[in-house]
Structure formats: C-alpha cells, structure tokens
Amino acid sequence: MISCYNAFSRLDMRVDVKIPGGVESYCIDERGDKRVASDALWVETFLCAVLRAYAYADDGSGDSIKKIIGVRRFDPVTSTEMEQRFLDAAERLFFKGPQLGSEPEVQVPNIVSNHLTTGLLNYIHTTGRYTSGMNLFEKLRARDMEVSSLLARVMISGDEEVQAVRLLHDAIAKLPMDYSLLDCQATFCQSKGRLDWALECAKRGVTAAPSEFATWAKLAEVYVGLEQWDLALLTLNSCPMFTYQDKDLPRMPDPARILLPVLPESMLDEIDDPPGHYDEVHPSLRKLHAAGYKGTFLKAYSLLTEITSKIGWDQLLRIRSQVFVMEEEYRSEKQINHNPNPNASTTALRGTPSPGINGEASEGHPDGATDPQTDDKETLNENQASSSPPESATMAAESIEKPEHTITPEVVKSGNDDESAETANAKSKYTQFHNKRLCERWLDNLFMVLYEDLRIYTIWRTDMARAQSESSDYRKSAEEWEILGELAERLHHFPEAVEAYQACLRVKFSPKAMKGVLKMYENQGRSGEMLQAMIRLIAWQYRWYSEFSPALLRVVRKLIEAEGAVKVRSIVQATSLPQPVLDLTHRYVELCVAFRSSGTDA
Numbered sequence: 001m002i003s004c005y006n007a008f009s010r011l012d013m014r015v016d017v018k019i020p021g022g023v024e025s026y027c028i029d030e031r032g033d034k035r036v037a038s039d040a041l042w043v044e045t046f047l048c049a050v051l052r053a054y055a056y057a058d059d060g061s062g063d064s065i066k067k068i069i070g071v072r073r074f075d076p077v078t079s080t081e082m083e084q085r086f087l088d089a090a091e092r093l094f095f096k097g098p099q100l101g102s103e104p105e106v107q108v109p110n111i112v113s114n115h116l117t118t119g120l121l122n123y124i125h126t127t128g129r130y131t132s133g134m135n136l137f138e139k140l141r142a143r144d145m146e147v148s149s150l151l152a153r154v155m156i157s158g159d160e161e162v163q164a165v166r167l168l169h170d171a172i173a174k175l176p177m178d179y180s181l182l183d184c185q186a187t188f189c190q191s192k193g194r195l196d197w198a199l200e201c202a203k204r205g206v207t208a209a210p211s212e213f214a215t216w217a218k219l220a221e222v223y224v225g226l227e228q229w230d231l232a233l234l235t236l237n238s239c240p241m242f243t244y245q246d247k248d249l250p251r252m253p254d255p256a257r258i259l260l261p262v263l264p265e266s267m268l269d270e271i272d273d274p275p276g277h278y279d280e281v282h283p284s285l286r287k288l289h290a291a292g293y294k295g296t297f298l299k300a301y302s303l304l305t306e307i308t309s310k311i312g313w314d315q316l317l318r319i320r321s322q323v324f325v326m327e328e329e330y331r332s333e334k335q336i337n338h339n340p341n342p343n344a345s346t347t348a349l350r351g352t353p354s355p356g357i358n359g360e361a362s363e364g365h366p367d368g369a370t371d372p373q374t375d376d377k378e379t380l381n382e383n384q385a386s387s388s389p390p391e392s393a394t395m396a397a398e399s400i401e402k403p404e405h406t407i408t409p410e411v412v413k414s415g416n417d418d419e420s421a422e423t424a425n426a427k428s429k430y431t432q433f434h435n436k437r438l439c440e441r442w443l444d445n446l447f448m449v450l451y452e453d454l455r456i457y458t459i460w461r462t463d464m465a466r467a468q469s470e471s472s473d474y475r476k477s478a479e480e481w482e483i484l485g486e487l488a489e490r491l492h493h494f495p496e497a498v499e500a501y502q503a504c505l506r507v508k509f510s511p512k513a514m515k516g517v518l519k520m521y522e523n524q525g526r527s528g529e530m531l532q533a534m535i536r537l538i539a540w541q542y543r544w545y546s547e548f549s550p551a552l553l554r555v556v557r558k559l560i561e562a563e564g565a566v567k568v569r570s571i572v573q574a575t576s577l578p579q580p581v582l583d584l585t586h587r588y589v590e591l592c593v594a595f596r597s598s599g600t601d602a
Contacts, residue, residue: 001016001017004045004049007100008093008096009044010029011029012027013025043092044089044093046085047086047093048100049076050123051116053074053548054119054122054126054550055115055119055247057073057549057551058073058546058551059515059550060511060541060551060552061515062511062512063512065546069544070258070260070544072546074548075548075591078594079594083129091140093116095144096116100114100115102114102115104245104294104296105214105295106214107211107242108212110146112147112150112180117150120133122550123550124157125554127553127595128561128592128597130157134154134158137150145171148168148175148181149171149181149183149184151167152164155167156184156188176204177207179208179214183214183215186218186222187218189201190221190225196226198222199223202215213241213296216235216240217239217300220236220239220303223235224303230319233324236303242295245295260544263543265581266542266543267581268536268543271536272543279477279478285483288452290449290490297442297446300446304447304450305491308491308492309493313400317403320447321404324406324436324439326404326406327404405444406438406444461496476503477507481500481501482512485516488500497516498516498517501513501514502517514536515533518530518533518537521533522555527559527568527571531568531571531585534555534559535575537549538552553588553592556592560597560598561598562599564599564600569589
C-alpha cells in the first residue's frame with residue numbers, strides 16, 4: 001500500500017495493490033471513513049507532494065537527514081514537462097494556499113504568505129526558471145492585485161528590475177496599505193543602498209500590519225543599516241514574537257544500532273566516520289541556548305548579534321541602559337519615593353505577553369520567563385563543576401561585562417494592583433523614565449544568552465592565541481570545532497567560523513563544516529574549490545539516500561551561470577575521485593541543462 005497526505009482536503013490518499021486482485025485507489029478522511037478519490041483530490045495530492053519534497057529537503061548541512069535516517073529524498077521535478085504540470089496545479093489551487101498554513105514568522109496566512117507561495121518561490125529561485133514564474137504570477141495577478149508582490153520579487157531576481165519598480169509603483173497606488181508590497185519595496189531600496197527610502201517604506205509597512213513580525217523586523221534592519229542603534233533596539237523590543245511551530249516529523253525512537261547499506265555510487269573513504277570514533281563535547285558548549293533558537297527568536301537574535309558585531313558589547317550595553325529602564329535605577333527610584341506600589345508603566349511603553357525560548361513556556365513560569373537569579377546560580381554551579389579554564393581565558397571572559405537585568409512589564413504590573421489610583425503620582429515621581437521603555441522579558445533573556453555566547457567565544461579565541469604564542473597544539477574534538485564554528489557564525493565572525501570548520505574537517509568529515517567552508521569559497525569566487533566541496537557534499541547526501549538538495553542545486557546553477565556548463569563538467573571530471581562519485585555531481589549539471597539554465601547553451 002502506498003499512502004500520501006493531501007493537506008488541502010486533509011485526506012490520506014491511498015493506493016492498495018493486491019496480488020492477485022488488481023489495484024484500488026481511495027482516501028481516508030479524519031474520521032477514518034473511506035471515500036472515493038476523485039481527479040481533483042489527486043491534483044491536490046500531487047501539488048502537496050512536490051511542496052513537501054522541497055520543504056523537507058536537506059539544505060546541505062545534514063540536519064534534516066539526521067532527524068530521520070534512512071529516508072529517500074528525490075527531486076520531484078526533473079523536466080520542463082513535469083514543471084508545467086506542477087505550475088498548472090499551483091495555478092488551479094493558488095487561492096487555497098492559506099489552508100496549508102505558513103512559516104512560523106507569519107501570524108496570519110494569506111494568499112501571498114503561505115506554504116504554497118513559499119514553495120513556489122523556493123522552486124523558482126532554485127532552478128532559475130524566472131520566466132515560468134513570471135508567467136504564472138502574471139496570470140494570477142489578473143485575478144488578484146495582491147499577487148503583485150510575488151511577481152515583483154521574481155522580476156527582481158530575474159534581472160527585470162525596471163519592470164519590477166513600475167509594477168510596485170502601480171500596485172502600491174492601488175493598494176497603499178499592502179504590507180507585502182511595502183516590504184518588497186523596502187528590500188529593493190535596501191539592496192540599492194537607499195536606506196532613507198527603505199525607512200519610509202518600512203514605517204508604512206509597520207502601520208499597515210502592526211501585528212506581523214516581518215514588518216517590525218524589516219524596520220529594525222533598516223535602523224541597523226542607518227546605524228541608529230537606539231531606534232533599532234526599541235523597534236526590536238516592539239516585535240511581536242510567535243511560538244515556533246516546527247515541521248511535522250515522526251518521532252522515531254533511538255535505535256540500538258543502525259545498519260544501512262552503503263550505495264556503491266557513494267563509496268568515498270574520506271566522508272565515512274572513522275571506526276569507533278566518538279566525539280566528546282565540553283558541557284559549556286552543550287549549553288549554548290542560542291543554538292536552539294528558531295523562527296522569530298532566531299531572527300531577533302541575529303539582529304542583536306549584528307548590532308554587537310558593529311558597535312561592540314560595551315557600547316551595546318550603554319545604549320541599552322539609555323533606552324530601557326534598568327533594574328538598579330528602578331529600585332533606587334522606588335526607595336527614594338518611599339512608594340510601595342510605584343507604577344512606572346504609565347510613563348513607559350506597555351509590554352506584551354512574554355514567550356520564552358522559541359515561545360515555549362519554561363517549567364514553573366507560565367509566562368515563559370526564567371528566573372534570572374536561578375539561572376545565575378545554575379551557571380555558577382556548572383562552571384564550578386566543570387574543569388577550570390586557563391587563567392588567561394578566565395581573565396578574558398571576565399573582561400566581558402555581564403549585563404544587568406532590565407525591568408520588564410511583568411515586574412511593573414505585578415507591583416501595582418490599582419493602576420488608576422497611582423497614575424497622577426507616577427507621572428510626577430518617575431520623570432526620569434519619560435524617555436525610556438520597559439524591556440520585554442524575551443529580549444532581556446536574549447541579552448543574557450548573547451553574553452554567554454560572547455564569553456565562550458572569548459575564551460576560545462584567547463586559548464587559541466595562547467597556544468599559537470607557545471607553539472603548542474590546540475586540540476578539540478570534531479563536534480566541538482563544529483559547535484565553535486556555528487558560534488562564530490552566529491556572532492558574525494565569519495573568518496573565525498571558517499577556521500573552526502576547517503579544523504573540524506581535519507579531524508573528520510562533517511557536512512555542516514563543509515557547507516560553512518563552501519560559503520567562504522562562494523564569497524571569494526573560487527570555483528575550483530567550490531566544486532571540490534560540492535562533490536563531497538553531494539556524495540555524503542547520496543550516502544544517506546538523499547538524491548536531491550535544493551541548496552546544492554542552487555550553488556551548481558550559479559556556478560554554471562558564471563563559468564559555463566562545459567567548464568564545470570571539465571573541472572569535475574578532472575578530479576581524482578572514483579567515477580561513480582563524480583557522476584553524482586554530473587546529475588546536478590544535467591538537471592540545469594534540462595531546465596536550460598543560463599550558461600548551458602554551449
């Protein structure tokens with residue numbers, strides 16, 4: 001029996017093969033009742049299958065593969081004929097897209113922000129089939145003007161910027177409060193360096209959709225580009241945060257042992273784990289909470305680390321104390337006024353309910369907040385229990401100032417039950433807070449998590465420098481190097497991240513580390529080294545039954561656009577690796593040729 005889920009109609013489509021006896025196709029609804037499978041239901045199922053293949057495909061780092069081992073992943077669209085069937089189905093069902101839901105950063109799915117449009121844009125950008133995408137969205141735009149934002153994005157990616165600007169102008173004239181159009185316009189102005197124009201578009205976007213995270217995040221991005229750090233922090237503090245909803249994945253129990261046959265095409269000694277190899281990881285590296293951020297929290301943390309990389313930690317803390325009410329000054333003011341129930345919320349911005357990490361409530365704290373004093377005590381005990389770092393590393397870590405806690409809206413609200421009775425007194429007594437805001441609990445926690453990231457990073461770099469000055473080896477396990485590479489990348493220290501990834505690869509092969517090195521090669525335009533990394537990544541993917549990765553296909557397509565298909569084939573063929581391994585990379589090149597990508601004409 002073969003089964004596939006239809007997310008549009010919420011049916012389980014099944015094909016039951018009986019030998020002997022024939023073939024029967026039917027569907028099962030949510031109540032378990034058997035229904036007839038019509039042609040319309042099969043069209044919905046086909047579209048869901050293609051979207052699911054792209055949504056659940058690995059990005060080259062191996063994270064998706066490691067979640068469910070032994071699952072075959074293949075490309076559902078391998079020809080222009082199959083592409084036409086896919087786009088025809090998408091056109092027929094386009095306005096049912098909101099039924100599929102949306103990415104976790106979107107609060108309310110609509111016709112331009114849902115899993116269907118995300119999958120379509122992912123497909124178009126992966127294959128470079130911009131003309132097909134423009135034709136599809138042009139037909140849909142005739143039915144609904146809101147589709148103009150999707151058409152404009154594809155036009156900009158397809159090097160049709162003049163037409164995209166005209167389209168945005170005409171569409172915004174008719175739909176002046178469409179936040180998707182305003183966001184697209186702000187992004188385009190950002191890419192052209194006109195941040196003053198982008199700022200006006202981003203402000204209008206926030207006005208049009210104040211409950212959406214994307215509009216506030218775009219405004220914060222623009223303020224960061226304009227180096228208006230105080231406004232960037234205030235905007236970040238106003239972002240509505242949503243609980244992260246991960247993709248539906250079956251929870252498989254950990255197997256006692258895994259025995260999966262190695263496909264002959266992927267046999268390559270350097271990508272296999274050494275026998276009996278086990279990575280030991282220091283407890284302090286295991287407890288970096290930022291590595292688990294996803295959705296809106298990941299984006300907010302990325303903006304915070306970007307600010308830190310540009311102005312430094314000390315300057316960030318100074319600006320933070322200028323725009324937010326700090327705990328120490330709040331307590332001092334409270335004692336001076338001898339008021340047991342002050343109401344500072346009347347002179348500062350009111351907060352919203354505070355989610356914890358990724359929006360999940362912490363145990364014992366319904367609002368998702370953690371007790372700062374408890375966290376500090378646990379951290380202290382963990383540090384005492386772990387091995388003591390060298391004195392130089394300890395001094396370096398202590399040089400990073402630990403941030404003070406801010407006063408959150410929950411603290412202020414809990415201190416005053418009768419809000420109306422204290423309003424007049426608060427206005428006169430808390431004048432020093434008139435130009436400050438209350439920091440949301442989730443943002444206050446982000447500062448603490450960032451401090452821990454910086455502390456571990458500083459210890460690592462200090463130890464590295466000490467080892468180099470003493471001409472001694474600095475040894476870490478492969479997984480520790482991988483974690484340090486991710487840490488440096490989160491903090492926007494990309495050269496140090498590549499250094500850690502390369503050290504990881506010297507110990508053993510890691511797809512995540514190889515992908516990090518591939519980014520460096522791509523930024524430097526080193527096509528030969530890019531292909532060497534690609535060959536090994538593609539072989540590792542195939543080793544775990546993943547025959548297709550949109551991220552790797554996109555890299556191959558860009559290489560072909562820059563160098564040409566003939567040169568790419570020649571470089572791959574000249575590599576001294578087994579021919580079956582090289583043929584796996586040739587398949588990606590042949591796929592680009594089948595789609596007539598730029599650079600394949602020769």
